[in-house]
Amino acid sequence: MAEDPFDERLKRLEERIAAAKATREEPAPRGHGEYTQGSLAWRMVTELVAGMALGLGIGYAIDWAAGTMPIFLVVFALLGFAAGVRTMMRTAQEVREGRGEAALSRRPANDNMRDPGDPDEE
DSSP states (O other): OOOOHHHHHHHHHHHHHHHHHHHOOOOOOOOTTOOOHHHHHHHHHHHHHHHHHHHHHHHHHHHHHHTOHHHHHHHHHHHHHHHHHHHHHHHHHHHHHTOTGGGGGOOOOOTTOOOTTOGGGO
């Protein structure tokens, strides 16, 4: 008896699938060390919010313990905001200087562009 047409079609399909898998290129895996501008922006926002929250928490705790409700809360909220901004500026400096994990997101500079104020590039 002749071979079943279904088995024949199934065999051809399996061969086509195997050929397609052989020619398919796997996408490059995205590593966890890759930082984007968006992830750096979220990092900066998180640093600011963490500084504010920490300042509010400390101020509230001191006010609660001392019984002076809004005084230390306001003072430490401002100090927390200042600390968060300082941390954000430090992160921005890391990006600018190309150091730390923030430097991983920087694209290489274009060789055709030069700083007009740099005397070494004349």
